[in-house]
Every structure is written in structure tokens, then in C-alpha cells.
Amino acid sequence: GxxxxxxxxxxxxxxxxxxxxxxxxxxxxxYLYWYKQEPGxxxxxxxxxxxxxxxxxxxxxxxxLNKKDKHLSLRIADTQTGDSAIYFCAExxxxxxxxxxxxxxxxxxxxxx
Amino acid sequence: NAGVTQTPKFQVLKTGQSxxxxxxxxxxxxxxxxxRQDPGMGLRLIYYSASEGTxxxxxxxxxxxxxxxxxxxxxxxxxSAAPSQTSVYFCASSERGxxxxxxxxxxxxxxxxx
Numbered sequence: 001g002x003x004x005x006x007x008x009x010x011x012x013x014x015x016x017x018x019x020x021x022x023x024x025x026x027x028x029x030x031y032l033y034w035y036k037q038e039p040g041x042x043x044x045x046x047x048x049x050x051x052x053x054x055x056x057x058x059x060x061x062x063x064x065l066n067k068k069d070k071h072l073s074l075r076i077a078d079t080q081t082g083d084s085a086i087y088f089c090a091e092x093x094x095x096x097x098x099x100x101x102x103x104x105x106x107x108x109x110x111x112x113x
Numbered sequence: 114n115a116g117v118t119q120t121p122k123f124q125v126l127k128t129g130q131s132x133x134x135x136x137x138x139x140x141x142x143x144x145x146x147x148x149r150q151d152p153g154m155g156l157r158l159i160y161y162s163a164s165e166g167t168x169x170x171x172x173x174x175x176x177x178x179x180x181x182x183x184x185x186x187x188x189x190x191x192x193s194a195a196p197s198q199t200s201v202y203f204c205a206s207s208e209r210g211x212x213x214x215x216x217x218x219x220x221x222x223x224x225x226x227x
Contacts, residue, residue: 004155008153030212030213031212031213040220040221041220041221042117042203042205042218042219042220042221043156043203043205043216043218044218045215045216045217048213050213088155088156090155092212092213093212100158100161100171101156101158101216102155103155103156103157104155105153105154105155106153106155
């Protein structure tokens with residue numbers, strides 16, 4: 001099970017909260033990640049959560065994990081125009097080769113003033 | 114400390130031509146990776162290297178070869194480029210290749226095969 005699904009687009013107004021959602025199929029995932037890709041750049045790790053956690057907060061970012069529904073979300077509080085980017089959900093599995101990552105297709109977040 | 118660097122940034126090839134994409138990291142990481150990113154798709158792993166002198170296939174290795182020249186450098190070679198290899202190629206590295214480690218990505222090489 002390496003299927004990671006994300007909606008492709010999200011548009012929010014500056015100052016609002018953004019919620020980016022992700023579903024995955026394999027319950028043996030051990031770590032779930034959120035990466036950010038700005039235009040013309042590589043991916044940057046934003047945060048990750050271990051599969052035995054339900055929530056992780058890091059400044060404006062809140063990650064929620066619902067293991068029963070295999071659903072992961074990333075909430076960005078007080079979204080700014082600089083948050084406009086593509087956000088990728090990814091997972092890794094216990095014993096997988098080299099901590100190999102499986103990525104979703106990415107959600108394009110557009111923040112308008 | 115430049116992190117992960119890739120050259121070239123852009124390349125246009127004709128079908129059948131060959132080229133090598135270069136990647137280097139200055140973080141003394143053991144593990145290195147090559148991914149490709151196609152429009153509307155997540156990244157897919159082409160090849161990886163656990164340590165100097167070792168390489169292994171990822172999800173989409175066909176049409177590519179790699180060389181882990183030393184601990185710093187990991188190159189990707191296209192022997193006979195095909196239009197299906199038009200993509201953005203990312204190199205990444207991590208300290209030991211363990212789960213939960215951060216993978217650091219380079220800025221990418223944008224390749225167009227005509």
C-alpha cells in the first residue's frame with residue numbers, strides 16, 4: 001500500500017486558516033510527512049508525525065492524524081502569501097528501504113490578499 | 114554550507130542523446146537519492162545509494178544508471194534519452210537513511226527531451 005491521495009488545489013484568503021488533507025491506504029505507515037515546494041525550488045520538510053501520535057503542533061502548523069480513517073491533515077494558521085506553494089504528503093514504512101518515502105501528488109495552495 | 118547542489122539547472126536534449134545529471138552534498142550524509150517529478154504527480158524514486166559504493170533501484174529505474182562517485186557525489190545518467198524522460202529531477206540526501214530522518218533536496222534539474 002503506497003497510495004497517498006491529496007486534493008490538487010486549495011485557495012484561501014490571507015489571514016485565514018488553511019487545511020490541507022491527505023489520505024493513505026497502508027496502516028503500516030510509521031512516519032507521515034509534510035513537505036513544501038516553492039516555485040522553482042526543491043522540497044523542504046515542514047514537519048512529520050510518528051504514527052502513534054494524534055497531533056503535533058509547531059508554531060503556525062498543526063498536524064492531525066486519524067489512524068482509523070487513515071487521514072492526515074496540515075493546518076496552517078494565519079496563512080500568508082508566502083505560504084503559497086505546493087504541499088506534499090508523504091509516508092514511510094517500518095523496515096522500508098532506507099526510509100524510502102512515498103509521495104502524494106501535491107496540493108497547490110494559493111493565498112490571495 | 115550549500116546543502117544539496119545539482120547541475121545543470123536546465124537541459125534540452127534530442128531523443129537518443131545522453132547526459133549526466135550531477136548532484137553533490139556537503140553535509141557528510143551517507144544516503145543519497147534520485148527522484149523524478151512529473152506534472153500533477155508526486156515524486157518517484159529512481160535510484161538510491163545507502164553509502165559510498167552501493168546503489169539500488171527504486172520505483173522507476175528503467176532508462177537510467179547511477180554512480181556514487183564518493184560520499185559527496187551521486188550522478189544520474191541517461192544513456193539514450195526518450196521524450197518520456199522529460200521531467201524535473203531532484204537529488205536528495207539524508208544522514209543515515211533511517212525512517213524519520215529529514216531528506217534534504219536539491220533545487221532540481223529541468224530536463225526536456227524532444
